[in-house]
Amino acid sequence: MTTLHEPPVKNLSTVDRFLPVWIVLAMALGLALGRFAPGVANALDTIKVGNVSLPIALGLLVMMYPVLAKVRYTEVGSVTADRGLMVLSLILNWVVGPAVMFALAWLFLPDLPEYRTGLIIVGLARCIAMVLIWNDLACGDREAAAVLVAINSVFQVIAFAALAWFYLQVLPSWLGLSTTSVEFSTWSIALSVMVFLGVPLVAGAFSRWYGERSRGRDWYETVFIPRVGPWALYGLLFTITVLFALQGDAITRQPSDVARIAVPLVVYFLTVFIGSLLAARAVGMDYPRATTVAFTAAGNNFELAIAVAIGTFGVRSGQALAGVVGPLIEVPVLVALVYVSLWARGHLFPNHASGGIHE
Secondary structure (H helix, E strand, O other): OOOOOOOHHHHOOHHHHOHHHHHHHHHHHHHHHHHHOHHHHHHHOOOEEOOEEHHHHHHHHHHHHHHHHOOOHHHHHHHHHHHHHHHHHHHHHHHHHHHHHHHHHHHHOOOOHHHHHHHHHHHHOEOOOOHHHHHHHOOOOHHHHHHHHHHHHHHHHHHHHHHHHHHHHHHHHHOOOOOOOOOOOHHHHHHHHHHHHHHHHHHHHHHHHHHHHHHOHHHHHHHHHHHHOHHHHHHHHHHHHHHHHHHHHHHHHOHHHHHHHHHHHHHHHHHHHHHHHHHHHHOOOOHHHHHHHHHHHHOEOHHHHHHHHHHHHOOOOHHHHHHHHHHHHHHHHHHHHHHHHHHHHHHOOHHHOOOOOOO
């Protein structure tokens, strides 16, 4: 059992606990390759599928599959038992979250359109991955988190491209702001989503269906998932290494740009999480479901954001760099928000001040 005062990070595996470290090391390795072995980096970008190099495409698919294989798709229907939870989550995820990121991107990066577009794409990619870890550490509702993750997974396939078109073309035009360049294509974003989310989504749903049918849920979640789960990190680190190998020159010349991308991300995570937690409390949710709503609203699917940015704008684009900075900032900030959530349990939800994580 995890008590209120036990550091939540102790419940992470060694790999997950030091995820920011691995990401920084992958970035450093990529920069070193780009500087001292540019031939290797260029070779990785030689064979392409559309705008995406084949090695990166494989890395992105490897990165996405384990995440989607963990989702309990059969539980999506159970959300009808709590329509308030579903409605609030959908509003926070697909209306509030993207709008907040849009506003912050324009506020902090008015003169850097590529990074601004990359941040907006990050804001549209709703969390379907590590939110389950943060939610569990904060004593959230596991089943509700599984349902919301499944809904977000399916909803992204349906709505991502249309929302990207709205936030990158329509809304800026209404507000008298500059729109994304003419190279922007709603279809290219839709294609990236279908490939880098649709393919692993189908594979993940099939593997769960087949695994549970042939060996049972217990085997699937205690044996199969632990075997394939680490590959999400391997795919992410490989993708980041290659991205930074190809982006190295731009990064080393303008390190301040990375810092400028980081600032609105930190503000976004804090604002959306705290606002969502208070909104859930205001409508009468108990602590477990309120914290689940907050984490699913604040987290982002940076894997999909990276995939869409690369597939649409290219591996050397500023949009891709903004996507890569996402996990570097998101992981430590959401770990910190686990502590914020546990503090809120004792102060904002007094009926849940005692007890610990699900046993």
